[in-house]
Each structure stands twice: as structure tokens, then as C-alpha cells.
Amino acid sequence: MAGNQVLQGLDRLDLAVAPSDRGAARLARKGWATAWPKLLAVALVLAIWQIVHLTGWKHFVLQGPGTVLPDLWQMAGHGQLWAAVGVTLKQALIGYLVAVLCGSAVGLLVARIPPLRAALGSIITGLQTMPSIAWYPLAIILFTQGTVAIIFVMIMGGAPAIANGLITGIDYTPPLLLRAGRTMGLRGLTLYRYLIIPASLPAFVAGLKQGWAFAWRSLVAGELVVAIVGAPSLGVLLNTDESNLDFAGVTSIIIVFLILGIVVDMIFSKADLAVRRRRGLLDPSATG
């Protein structure tokens, strides 16, 4: 049919030409484009540090990058640092997962049940502003020294942000999509499963990312104040170095914390980008 051909011709015109984003050279160029600003920033920080060191300010304790970086390199050479990273990351993972479970459950319940929202909605937001370190006295009284106390504080720190992300996502489900879903016959639980939960994913991922930041901070604070029997964590190493007035050691651990934080944040950013790209929520010209 002639109409069919016209329609298909129109379709072909309408479809955007997929950009050919493959090719090693292009990939390398893209990699370099994202890498150089970061490398420059690192170089700048090292330069300033070196200058401060050269001025001789606090010269009894402040060592330059020339001393600290080899020290860090040496630490990386033997097992203690890696063991500590392992202990801390394991703790982070457990605490974060529990926070995700709690946050998601609370978020879902609050979003679904109006009286619960009236009761808890503003409390959840309020909890987010609470500095996590303030929970430790309570956690230590309740759970004594140990892992459970840290997990408790990680939940108090991370779960509200995660719950809020989910609530926002559910609230912002486009009404038109809800109408479409209802006409299709989606009701109750299936409506949540196939429509509301997937629709709220971008906001939920944002909540997960923020929740991680809060939980990670709670963990680092916790490792400094809560004593745990067993293999030393990064926080314990930090404490020991502090008591030894070991500038290079303290700075090295801080750098390790920073690197870990940045790596995890990059993972979350990638997930966030992937979700938005799938949904066409990304301005194609704005992506690097």
C-alpha cells in the first residue's frame, strides 16, 4: 500500500541517526577528556602542599608529599593497610545494605499509608540533618562497643536519605502514566511493581547515593570512637597514628579514605547516568 511506504519513509526520516561512538581512538580521547581535569586538580593540591611544607610552617610535624607519598606506597606494600581496607569496606557494605533495607521499607510504607506520612514525613527529613556522631553515645549505651553500634548509626545516618529518595520518586510518578497503568488494568501491588517502583527509580538512585554518603561518614566517625576487637580497621589505624603523632601515617589514611569515597561515588554516578540515559532524561549534548 502506498500509504504504508509513505509512513515508513517518514519513520526513517524521524529516527535519529545513532552516533558511532565506538573506536579505540575515540574512547581514548573521551577518557583523556575526563581524566585531565582530575589529574590537574591532584597536581595542584600536591603543589600547594609542597609549598606550605617549604615555608616551614609547623615544620616539626608537617611533612611534605615527598615524605608522605612514599610512606603510603610502603604501607600499600604490606598487608596491614589492605586488611584494614577490607575490614572497613566489609563493615561499610553490611551497614549500608541494612540501611538500604530499612530506608526502602520505611519509604514504601510512608508513601503508601497517609497517616504514617503525616506522622513520620517531617521526622525523616529532620533526621537527615542530624550529625551522625551525635548518635554514638546512644549507640554505645544501647549496644556497647562493637559492630552493632556502628551499624545502628549507619542506619540512622543513611536510611532517612534513602527513604526520602523513594518517597520523592513515588510522589513524582507522572499522573498520566498512572492513568495509563490503571486503564491497562494495573491495580494495587501490580501497579507498584510494574509502574510506580520503576517510575521512582531515578529519585531512588539519587537517594541511594546520598544515603551512601551519610552512611560512609557515620562509619568513619564510628571507627574512630567505637572500639572493636579484632583486625584493625582504617579508623583504628588512624587512631593509632594520631596517638603516635605520625603525620605521614594520618595523612596516608585520610588519602585512602578519600580515594575509597571517590571510587564509590563514581560507581553511583555511573548508575545514575545509566538510569537517566535509558529513559532519555539526559541532554545528549551534555554527556561527556
Added chain:
Amino acid sequence: MTIPGNQLTPPASAPGVSALPVPADRAPERTEQAAEAVRLTDVSKAYRTGRAELVALDGVSMTVREGEFVCIIGASGCGKSTLLSLVAGLDKPTAGRVDTGGRRVGLMFQEPALFPWLTAGRNVELALRARGVPKGARQAQVAELLETVRLSDVGGRRPHELSGGMRQRVALARALAQDADVLLMDEPFGALDAMTRDLLHDELERICADRTLTVLFVTHNVREAARLGDRVIVLSSRPGRIIAEYEVPRRGPRRIDSPEVARLGATLTDRLREEMGSHGR
């Protein structure tokens, strides 16, 4: 394009229903025996906004027979969309009765309202799943439905990778996937360019001819109504009441630019202007 009535096979519908040209203003009750698919009896709908009460529909009575294509036109605020929501069962009338005899009702909007996280094919599949089609049968049906709207090649694409017209066709495939007997369309082509709209009119006509589809089509485009409808109903604004009804003689393929479509379009425009004028006074 063939006349829909002649291709309908199910026993309930009478062949040749729309073949008879019945030029009529305020059409009399038709004598053919096609079963009623939708009946509205004295339907009113009022919305409460603060202290004010907005009457969207006031005493609307109409019937749509099986396999009939009825267009509803009216200026903004005439309660066109409210009417469809009531027929779809998404909303309850304040007074009166809406009866679809337990038929399946599908609804299409001006925006495609596709789920952006699913591919075109998965969007269609979800409608099948919601209806309880078993997993094994779904893939074949999705392929068939995409073929119906001539989009077999793009089933794996996501909505944002398709053009407006293609998205609206996916939405049509999804509405068809609901296996609806009655298809409610709320200005479905309103946001498309004239060329695409024109082509989709042909497509819609072909699809309706292949199935026993009863269509209630809301639009504010008089030409579109004249092009597509077996019958055109004109609603007044605020409150929405039926003020005129036109049977469309059907003698074969129509085009948006054919003289009889233009003539009916002009008549409809005049009627709407008259209605607007009464509001201006």
C-alpha cells in the same frame, strides 16, 4: 480503504451499518440492529474546586453502536476528556448511568504516556501481562501488534528514541493489546504534524476495519472529526451538553482534503462558532 461495516465478521454487528448515507442534523434513532456498545443515560459530572462547583457534563445521553466510529468535538472546557474518563471507568458520574455492557475499554491520550524505562515492545507486552496473557503467548502477540502499527523494526527501542508519531503508534498498539472492544481516544493525534496525522488517520481506519472496534474519538479538529467519524457529536461548553449530531455519509475512501470532508468541517465550524458566540454575549 473499505467500509468498516462490510468487513466485520462477529455475529453481533450488522454488516453495512455505515454504508447507508443518512444526511441528518440531529440524527433520528437508526433502524439498524447493531448492538449498543456504549450507552450514556442522562450523565452529569460536577467537580468541586474550593467553593465553586464546575459542571463539566450536564445531562448527556448518547449511544454508540458496535463497530461505530463516533467523533466528539467541542471547544475547550466542554468536558470531552471527562466524558472519556467516565466511559473508561476511571471516574464516576455525579448523576446518570454509564453502561458499556462489561466490554473491555482501552484509552489513548494526546501524549503517548509510554513507560520510558521499557522498550516499545515491552510497553506493549506489559498491557498483555496486565490482562493475564501467559508468558509464552506474549512475544508472538507483541510482534503481531507492532506489525499492525507498522513498527516491527523498532520494538527494541525506547520511547525517547522514537518520533512523536511512532510513539503514538506504540501507544495505539498498547491500547489494542488490552484487547479492547471499545477504544477511547482523547485527541490522540493533537500533538502531531499534519502529514503524520494524515497518515495515521489512514492507519487507524485500516486497523478499525480489521477488528470489531468501537471508537469514541475526542478532538477539537473539525476536519479530523469529519474525516474519521461515522457520526460526529458536538458538545457545548460549560456545562457540556450535546448540541448537535451529524451522520456522515460513507461512500468509500475519504481524505482530509476531499470536498465532503471540507463541507462537513465547515458546518461543524459554524456550529461551534455559534456556540462560542452564545458564551460571548
